[in-house]
Amino acid sequence: MWYTNRLANQLAEVEQHFVELYKLSVEEIEELTSDADLQLDVTFQTEVLKQMETVPRITTDMNGHVVYWAGFGSRDNDAFGERYEDSVYIQRVVESWIEEGRVPVRGYAQLQYFGESRLLRQLRFFPIVQAILIGTFIFLGYLGINQARRAEQNRVWVGMAKETAHQLGTPISAIMGWVEHLKVMYAEDAEILEVSNELSHDVDRLSMVANRFSKIGATPELEPVNVYAELEKCREYMAKRAPRKVSFDFPDPASPPIKIAINPLLFDWVIENLLRNALDAMDGTGRITGRVREAENMVLIDITDTGGGIAPKNVRKVFNPGFTTKKRGWGLGLSLVKRIVEEYHRGRINVSYSEIGVGTTFTIALPRV
Structure with a gap:
């Protein structure tokens, strides 16, 4: 130029x-x-x-x-x-x-x-044309590199998820067999039967987790589901495992239904992950609030906790793979949540509010049916 x-x-x-x-x-x-x-x-x-x-x-x-x-x-x-x-x-x-x-x-x-002369005018504009062409090539190159990087990440995620599901499959099947064996051997012992039934519930849950991992990378099967009923199901599951000083304020499941196209297994994974993070942030006491709003052709789901909040410098990092503020965290939960919401359900998720010492709100936007 x-x-x-x-x-x-x-x-x-x-x-x-x-x-x-x-x-x-x-x-x-x-x-x-x-x-x-x-x-x-x-x-x-x-x-x-x-x-x-x-x-x-x-x-x-x-x-x-x-x-x-x-x-x-x-x-x-x-x-x-x-x-x-x-x-x-x-x-x-x-x-x-x-x-x-x-x-x-x-x-x-x-x-x-x-x-x-026309030649002189063209020469004066030629550096601008050169700059535009060079900028275009750089931009296209960046898009290509970024796309290749994302494709590589996708292959890693899919491979890791499927391998996890495969590794969990064998011990889960064995545990199921032993639980059924206990039920048969101690059919008259009420206490052992009660323990066996609880074990069956937990094994079923573990089997569902393995099933969720197996669906990563596969084409999601979406179906119209009432968002209120699905949120209530997640609330009931987490409430039984939450500390007694933690309260849940969720919409009435009997509210007029609002349907969204989701894969229930993957959607429940998203909500449970957000609720689990909320419980970790509150240290055993506080309130978790769930709200459903409508905006044009989208349904907005807010999950709010009264925990310690997220530092402003970390708000944009929470969905990055490997980022975590927990001592024993892997930093994969919210990254998977983002992928499930955006790539499988064509929605959006973001931290809509967070203040240190006050709490955090995650907002999920999904297409309305």
Whole structure:
């Protein structure tokens, strides 16, 4: 770009020399032809005038009215055949040149104005075109690299999730078998049966977790579900496992239904993850609030806790893989939550509010059915 700009400046200097030479040629022709009795050769001066065909020039009378122009390509005229719209355009060009301070060449009862040739104008714009092209290539390259990086991340996530589901499958099946064996052997022992039933519930839950992992990377099967009923199911599950000093304030499941297209297994995973994080943030006491709002064709779900809040510098990092403020955390929970909401349900999730010592609100936006 620097080299192109340098060429443009050099070409401008050359054209300025041509203008000076043109001025001298006009003056010499006027001097040599002022005396009709003299028969002098003005071939050189005339040839100089012909070499100026590529430089735009406009001839006006002493009052500023355009009488002739050349060097404008399709807008050139032949003294009598100019079009009205072209003459108006040329008049505006003259006015702009005068405003720019261009000095005309004075002839016999005429003024000659000169502009920049088309080649010079193109050279001046060429660095801008170069910058746009370079910027476009850089942008496309960034998109390509970013897309490749995301694809690699997807393969890692899918592989890790499926391997986890596979590794959990064998011990879960074995535990199920042993639980059923206990039920048969101690069918008359009420206490052992009660313990066996609770074990069955937990094993079923563990099996569901493995099933969730197996669905990562697969095409999600979405179905219309009442958001109130699904939230209540998650609340009941987490309330049984929450400290007694933690209260839950969720919408009435009997409210007029609002349906969203979700995969229940994955959606429950999202809500339970948010509730579990809320419980960890409150240290055994506080309140978790769930709210449902409607906005055009979207359903907004707010999960609010009264925990310690998130530092402003960390708000944008909470969904990054590996980021965690917990001593034993892996930093994968919210990252998976974001992927499930955005990639599988075509929704959005963000931290809509957080204040240190007050609490945090996560907002999920999902398309309404």
